[in-house]
Amino acid sequence: MTALGTVFLQTKDFIYAAYIVAFALLIYGMTGLTGPKTAVRGNKIAAVGMAIAVVATLLREHEFSGSGTVWLILLGVVIGTAVGVPAALKVRMTAMPQMVALFNGVGGGAVALIAWIEFRHHFGGGYPLRVEIFELFGAIVGSISFWGSNIAFGKLQEILPSRPIKLPGRAQTVVNVGLFLVAVASAIVLSSGTHSQALFILGILVVSAILGNLVVLPIGGADMPVVISLLNAFTGLSAAATGVGLDNPVMIVAGMIVGASGTILTNLMAKAMNRSVPAIVAGGFGGEVSAPVSASSDGRSYRSTSAQDVAIQLAYARQVVVAPGYGMAVAQAQHAVRALEKALEAKGVIVKYAIHPVAGRMPGHMNVLLAEADVPYDLLREMDDINPEFPRTDVTLVIGANDVTNPAAESDPGSPIYGMPSLEVDRSAAVVVLKRSMASGFAGIDNPLFYDPKTSMLFGDAKASVTELTAEVQAL
């Protein structure tokens, strides 16, 4: 390339033009995600947009070539690729929520580190306050997101107990609000000019880190879909704020898209649970209720059944609805469920899947698992579509789902999940619940469905039970 050409490629105008192409591709790629058929291409287009943004940024690096910068960048990229690629290629679909949490965390960590370095460069003033505000926002939120995501990862990976861990009573809220105020106060002191800036920025990062830990620790596993989307939104917004600080439009656009998407998903999830986002973040849901889990102490009885009986019920049904939950993910039973569906279809039974918006540990978790097992997506019905179908359903098979099928959500004002829209499985002619034992669901809430005379319980590992059912159905 001629010297002239090189110079042209390195002008600010050219780089900015490349940025515009990059964010246009990111947005265009995201529009592809609106349908399963265009989604693969959409994701690839977005990846190309990202690549253009990175290359355009590297063009600027000519100013410092020879100072070892290129090698350091390469080192970071190589380490990141070496860690990220194998993780992404090997992770099982059932482990997707923790993978997303982890990727989200490293993103937040990068934001926090970048904000820190930005400040180190501008110690001693010379930086406009209004830009500092955005960067401090990035530092606080990025740090919260990093640590919060790590805790979420730990809980989902079961390194940490997934039950709520919190201080007694309202102490937790007081501590959290206090920490947040300390972070904000430090940010104000820092931006109004102080002699110990190095100390303050570090203090902000540390306080936000503690806050990130304390905010997610009290949140129970069942609320993870909300937390993960919220942290995703946080990282996006902090990336956008960093973009303002660095005068970089593509970072702003990309960050805001993520912020918007995370916010939408968070609200959808919270709505699906009939709870407010602040109430979920306050945490501890189910912690108090779960203490005396009196499954059958009040004299109610449940009916246990065998795979043979259920197979007969299923094979002679006209319509069967499968309501999957986190238990299906844990048992990795999605392929077995698909095999059962095929066996039933071969007998002329109509099979549909009832997907509750918060079933599983992240938004759309069940859809991914069933897609992995090759279930056609037109068999997957959302809650509002499937609920009117239950009265016409002969057998509903509840596989590892609990709270999302709890009739108390509709009928018992005393229940902690009263008002949460649920799958009305108890309206079908018969219900078969596949469960390990009579232990209550994650939220520790008693489920009257299990004691319904129409309900029979098939105990055991979901995968083993479903496989057995399939064999029995095929033998009929």
Place this chain on the structure above:
Amino acid sequence: MDSLVILIAVLVLAGFVGYTVISKVPNTLHTPLMSGTNAIHGIVVLGGLLLMAESSGFLEKLLLVIAVAFGTINVVGGFLVTDRMLEMFKGKRREEPAAAPKPDGSEGS
């Protein structure tokens, strides 16, 4: 016009664009949406690239290498995992590794 004002205008407009585009994504695709947008916020890696040149001293360089590595994990891992998921929605069978090792936590800093 002040460049900060322009940047904030971009910020606000991008928020609305994001909201409009993402609202149309069906429930079925919410997990891929989440991991796809997750990859997109890996754009912070640009911050690491930009600052690397200005950085001085071992600490700053070390932190930036970590930041770039984090950002790269975020971008590369995010897009790959989303691609894997979306291929499944297309209904094409792909070989699923039977027993994958757990993703290693890279929390070090």
